[in-house]
Amino acid sequence: MLYAKKIEDESSTLNLVVDFDLNVIDLKRSITFPKIYNQFQKTKCKIYEPLENNLKKGSIVTLHYRIPDADQVQIRLDSEYQPEVDYENDIVKCQIIVPKENIIIMASYKGETSFQPLIEYTFKLFMNNSC
Numbered sequence: 001m002l003y004a005k006k007i008e009d010e011s012s013t014l015n016l017v018v019d020f021d022l023n024v025i026d027l028k029r030s031i032t033f034p035k036i037y038n039q040f041q042k043t044k045c046k047i048y049e050p051l052e053n054n055l056k057k058g059s060i061v062t063l064h065y066r067i068p069d070a071d072q073v074q075i076r077l078d079s080e081y082q083p084e085v086d087y088e089n090d091i092v093k094c095q096i097i098v099p100k101e102n103i104i105i106m107a108s109y110k111g112e113t114s115f116q117p118l119i120e121y122t123f124k125l126f127m128n129n130s131c
Contacts, residue, residue, distance in 0.1 A: 007038050029054065039107070039116040043068055048093075053121050055098045063105070064093045067118065070107035074115050077103055098123070 003014035032053040039045075048064035055061055067073055073087040077099040086094055096103070102122045106115035 007041055035120040037117045040118040057098050059098050062095050066090055067107050072108045074106045
């Protein structure tokens with residue numbers, strides 16, 4: 001089951017939006033997803049990859065997103081901001097080495113001086129994973 005609420009909804013109540021009828025025979029590992037911020041939804045961003053939050057520290061992964069109408073995109077690996085991100089035609093696609101704790105994708109928009117968080121992958125629970 002997947003629960004959600006509209007961005008402008010001030011209540012804390014989530015509504016059922018999708019009910020998956022899955023027949024899982026042998027679950028190898030749990031799947032978690034990255035945190036999505038309001039700005040991601042407001043600007044109709046898209047995650048192409050990675051879709052899962054279960055990334056192995058030290059592995060090389062491709063980050064691939066559609067981030068419409070941003071002036072700039074910034075990627076933070078743990079506490080380190082990455083040099084200039086290749087952002088063209090609303091698309092970000094680059095390879096990174098998965099850090100210890102988190103990856104945050106941020107964007108700045110016309111008339112803004114700061115970056116807004118869009119997507120966050122957090123690995124603290126998965127530091128010793130073997131996926």
